Amino acid sequence: MSVEFDRKIKSTLADANLQLAIYTATARLKDKRIENVADDILPDYQELRTHANALKKHAIENLDHYLEEFERNVEAHGGKVIYCKDGTEVSDFVLGLAKERGAHLIVKSKSMTTEEIDLNERLEHHGLESVETDLGEYILQLAHERPYHIVAPALHMTRYDVADIFTKHLNVPNEVVIEKQTAIARSVLREKFLAADIGISGANFLVADSGAVVIVENEGNARLTTSAPKIHIAIAGIEKVIPRAQDLATFLKLLARSATGQPLSVYTSFLSGPRRAGEVDGPDEFYVVLLDNGRTKLLPDRSKRQSLYCIRCGACLNTCPVYRKIGGHSFPWVYSGPIGAIITPQFMGTSHEPGLPFASSLCGACGEVCPVKIDIPKVLLELRSDVKKAEAREKHGRIEKLAFGIFAWMMTHPRIYEMAGKIAAAMAPSDGGWIRTLPAPFNIGPVAAWLSQRDLPPPPAKSFRDMWRQR
Amino acid sequence: MSREHILHRVRTAIGRSAGQPVADPPPVRLRIPDVPLAIRISIMLSRIEVLAGKAMRSDDPLAVVAAAIEGKTAIASNAPFLRELGITTLPGVRTCITDRAELRDLCATCDVGITSADYALADTGSLVLLSSPQEARMISLLPPAHIAIVPKERILTGLDELFTVLPDPASQTSSMVLITGPSRTADIEQILVRGVHGPGQITVIIV
Amino acid sequence: MAKRVSLFVTCMVDQLFPKVGIAMASVLERLGYQIDFPEDQTCCGQPAFNSGYRGEARTVARHFLKTFANSEAIVVPSGSCTSMIVHHFADLFAKDPATLARVHEMEKRVFEFSTFLTEVARVEDVGAHLDDIVTFHDGCHALRELGVKTAPRRLLSHVRGLELREMQPAEECCGFGGTFSVKFPELSGAMARTKIDAIVGTGARTVVSLDPSCLMQIQGVLSRAGSPIRTMHLAEVLASR
Numbered sequence: 001m002s003v004e005f006d007r008k009i010k011s012t013l014a015d016a017n018l019q020l021a022i023y024t025a026t027a028r029l030k031d032k033r034i035e036n037v038a039d040d041i042l043p044d045y046q047e048l049r050t051h052a053n054a055l056k057k058h059a060i061e062n063l064d065h066y067l068e069e070f071e072r073n074v075e076a077h078g079g080k081v082i083y084c085k086d087g088t089e090v091s092d093f094v095l096g097l098a099k100e101r102g103a104h105l106i107v108k109s110k111s112m113t114t115e116e117i118d119l120n121e122r123l124e125h126h127g128l129e130s131v132e133t134d135l136g137e138y139i140l141q142l143a144h145e146r147p148y149h150i151v152a153p154a155l156h157m158t159r160y161d162v163a164d165i166f167t168k169h170l171n172v173p174n175e176v177v178i179e180k181q182t183a184i185a186r187s188v189l190r191e192k193f194l195a196a197d198i199g200i201s202g203a204n205f206l207v208a209d210s211g212a213v214v215i216v217e218n219e220g221n222a223r224l225t226t227s228a229p230k231i232h233i234a235i236a237g238i239e240k241v242i243p244r245a246q247d248l249a250t251f252l253k254l255l256a257r258s259a260t261g262q263p264l265s266v267y268t269s270f271l272s273g274p275r276r277a278g279e280v281d282g283p284d285e286f287y288v289v290l291l292d293n294g295r296t297k298l299l300p301d302r303s304k305r306q307s308l309y310c311i312r313c314g315a316c317l318n319t320c321p322v323y324r325k326i327g328g329h330s331f332p333w334v335y336s337g338p339i340g341a342i343i344t345p346q347f348m349g350t351s352h353e354p355g356l357p358f359a360s361s362l363c364g365a366c367g368e369v370c371p372v373k374i375d376i377p378k379v380l381l382e383l384r385s386d387v388k389k390a391e392a393r394e395k396h397g398r399i400e401k402l403a404f405g406i407f408a409w410m411m412t413h414p415r416i417y418e419m420a421g422k423i424a425a426a427m428a429p430s431d432g433g434w435i436r437t438l439p440a441p442f443n444i445g446p447v448a449a450w451l452s453q454r455d456l457p458p459p460p461a462k463s464f465r466d467m468w469r470q471r
Numbered sequence: 472m473s474r475e476h477i478l479h480r481v482r483t484a485i486g487r488s489a490g491q492p493v494a495d496p497p498p499v500r501l502r503i504p505d506v507p508l509a510i511r512i513s514i515m516l517s518r519i520e521v522l523a524g525k526a527m528r529s530d531d532p533l534a535v536v537a538a539a540i541e542g543k544t545a546i547a548s549n550a551p552f553l554r555e556l557g558i559t560t561l562p563g564v565r566t567c568i569t570d571r572a573e574l575r576d577l578c579a580t581c582d583v584g585i586t587s588a589d590y591a592l593a594d595t596g597s598l599v600l601l602s603s604p605q606e607a608r609m610i611s612l613l614p615p616a617h618i619a620i621v622p623k624e625r626i627l628t629g630l631d632e633l634f635t636v637l638p639d640p641a642s643q644t645s646s647m648v649l650i651t652g653p654s655r656t657a658d659i660e661q662i663l664v665r666g667v668h669g670p671g672q673i674t675v676i677i678v
Numbered sequence: 679m680a681k682r683v684s685l686f687v688t689c690m691v692d693q694l695f696p697k698v699g700i701a702m703a704s705v706l707e708r709l710g711y712q713i714d715f716p717e718d719q720t721c722c723g724q725p726a727f728n729s730g731y732r733g734e735a736r737t738v739a740r741h742f743l744k745t746f747a748n749s750e751a752i753v754v755p756s757g758s759c760t761s762m763i764v765h766h767f768a769d770l771f772a773k774d775p776a777t778l779a780r781v782h783e784m785e786k787r788v789f790e791f792s793t794f795l796t797e798v799a800r801v802e803d804v805g806a807h808l809d810d811i812v813t814f815h816d817g818c819h820a821l822r823e824l825g826v827k828t829a830p831r832r833l834l835s836h837v838r839g840l841e842l843r844e845m846q847p848a849e850e851c852c853g854f855g856g857t858f859s860v861k862f863p864e865l866s867g868a869m870a871r872t873k874i875d876a877i878v879g880t881g882a883r884t885v886v887s888l889d890p891s892c893l894m895q896i897q898g899v900l901s902r903a904g905s906p907i908r909t910m911h912l913a914e915v916l917a918s919r
């Protein structure tokens with residue numbers, strides 16, 4: 001793994017306050033999820049997962065068809081679809097539109113897709129003001145930090161951190177009461193909503209048969225973002241498309257429960273086109289940006305393409321024993337947790353962070369909770385194989401490759417395996433107790449790594465096969 | 472244009488050609504439980520209470536609303552139903568606004584927004600509001616309190632029934648919103664705070 | 679007709695925890711099984727597979743298929759090794775239809791130990807006696823890939839003198855994960871210590887599992903912490919009289 005990855009993991013593990021914050025926040029989310037998908041509350045939970053997986057599989061395997069259907073229906077309802085291959089094209093579109101309309105102020109609701117392309121930075125670089133309106137994202141924007149978690153972006157911050165951030169950036173007296181902090185944000189952001197020229201949102205689902213964008217939230221900031229300004233731009237990855245509005249009956253039952261344990265989040269918006277004739281409010285212009293940004297790289301592999309089924313609920317993060325220790329900022333890209341571990345190497349290439357697919361004990365808890373049944377451990381294992389194949393091609397990691405070559409040879413030559421076992425047992429200290437330290441030259445590599453955290457078992461006097469032979 | 476480029480990449484990756492027909496998607500899955508109206512109402516009422524909203528049945532919604540908005544300013548939607556109930560002529564209530572800017576300014580300053588609802592979902596305690604000339608978006612969004620008056624026949628069992636009676640919301644409206652309780656966040660230390668951007672108080676009167 | 683089983687003890691039991699293999703054999707013999715131990719056995723190949731070396735894993739897997747070609751039933755004192763054989767050998771040979779057919783055929787004959795007892799031998803009371811307060815650690819492969827949850831608990835419930843207490847939180851990874859434990863040692867150690875907290879919280883004196891690798895991780899951390907809590911493999915508990 002890279003030095004950076006190693007360093008970030010170690011420093012997060014060493015920060016006791018952060019460990020407690022991550023662990024308790026994820027525990028809450030995990031427990032609420034479990035409560036709300038229990039047999040007596042959602043008896044058809046497993047069936048819904050199977051159906052959701054089948055719907056996503058079908059949509060991805062026929063993606064071009066559904067994108068085109070989506071586009072036709074957006075246009076039929078008075079909206080417009082723009083396909084963008086990367087962040088530059090997205091910002092070019094937004095900047096171009098803003099210029100044409102004389103727009104200066106943009107309000108944004110939460111969208112991991114826009115984090116992926118650093119949209120705010122690009123827009124601000126060109127003189128637009130783009131304000132995050134989700135409370136957690138707003139705090140992060142002021143602090144110039146990345147989200148810590150897909151659903152709970154400021155999970156790592158305390159009320160004291162928030163108080164300092166608000167005092168520093170908003171020039172308000174230091175306020176540590178959470179309700180009052182929320183009220184401060186509400187009042188600042190309300191002004192922005194009402195003055196904004198453009199509202200930019202993400203989309204949880206793109207509904208092909210309706211040309212509609214579905215947005216799921218608790219605060220109301222996405223509703224305001226998409227209803228108050230005269231222009232609404234929804235930015236979403238191409239993989240978000242689902243075939244029919246009726247499929248939402250399946251997906252919506254899974255999304256909020258998996259994310260926060262709520263049966264439904266407070267607001268579920270189904271938006272299609274600008275306001276219709278006679279409607280009193282709503283935007284005059286409605287755009288949907290369909291973003292590739294590398295998603296087409298994940299499509300060809302028939303097994304790994306299931307990574308694109310993700311509905312960004314965050315359940316895998318909350319249940320992952322690794323995420324719950326190393327937190328969101330240890331990950332090399334905007335997406336963290338198990339889903340981040342499988343999509344990052346596919347978007348960025350395995351050499352971006354070769355250690356990432358290995359930063360997992362393969363416990364399988366993630367796959368068990370994924371509402372769309374992505375087999376995350378399977379994809380991790382395939383990525384591990386990809387990393388090693390790339391290393392072999394580039395002639396890195398030759399020692400490890402050699403070690404496993406020897407392993408395979410030894411394990412197919414039983415007498416050699418036996419002998420190797422006897423030699424190792426003979427060399428190790430044998431007072432019968434578990435081994436705390438070993439002298440040089442043994443305390444290197446994997447042995448040293450093991451011993452840094454725990455004792456080693458004492459080699460037994462006889463192996464099983466010796467004992468068996470002597471029965 | 473990126474459209475052709477992206478669609479081409481997609482097709483190449485999944486092995487399809489332009490215009491190639493698509494096999495049927497997995498069948499739609501809608502399971503509507505058989506729940507009598509009286510039970511739907513009682514489930515709805517208890518779900519809203521769990522969400523820290525207020526909910527009640529009433530034969531005299533006018534009196535309930537009058538008491539709730541006493542001494543406050545309110546904006547009522549243009550739903551004829553509200554006019555028929557006499558709500559739009561209560562003191563402090565503005566209504567019949569058809570100008571977007573005027574409506575927005577009122578919603579931003581009023582204490583209470585009053586709407587009807589197109590449907591309600593019993594199992595989640597949700598209101599379903601479709602934007603229309605009768606029902607504007609901002610009324611249930613900007614004021615810090617929201618009162619919704621719902622005819623009991625509109626209470627459905629849940630999402631499955633909603634998408635059965637309304638399989639194509641886009642044909643009717645630019646905005647359908649499911650409202651499930653008061654606005655909330657737990658973004659800071661996972662501590663729950665209500666009324667972040669949307670209304671912090673929600674009252675549902677079933678008639 | 680005699681009931682026959684072959685033992686696949688796993689490389690870890692063979693070299694580090696032989697008493698687990700002896701215990702498993704003694705329980706099976708007590709139940710009337712004739713046991714053989716194909717001497718050519720070594721490893722299931724999981725370390726190579728999990729580390730991304732599929733070619734090397736295939737080599738070892740082929741050796742397994744050959745060694746156990748004539749075994750009617752193969753009993754394994756490890757959830758992760760069993761899962762490697764019954765779930766992941768198929769991944770290794772997806773492009774080799776002839777071997778894949780042999781793999782699918784082999785999958786039917788390989789059993790994790792507690793599953794073998796409850797579903798093939800159809801016993802839950804093996805006549806064991808152990809005065810102890812224990813907690814059971816569910817190894818992740820057994821739990822999630824093999825669906826093993828109640829079998830070990832049913833077996834333990836019939837052990838005279840034994841009190842079983844459940845951990846809270848339950849079903850969390852011990853942090854071993856094969857080479858993960860040495861590639862990410864601090865992280866692996868942190869996960870293990872969280873598991874130890876849950877164990878200590880039960881007041882149990884012994885941790886029982888059906889996976890030797892989990893036991894090695896847990897015992898290693900307990901020992902480092904100077905804890906008197908000990909670990910035992912399920913087979914050792916069931917062999918106790």
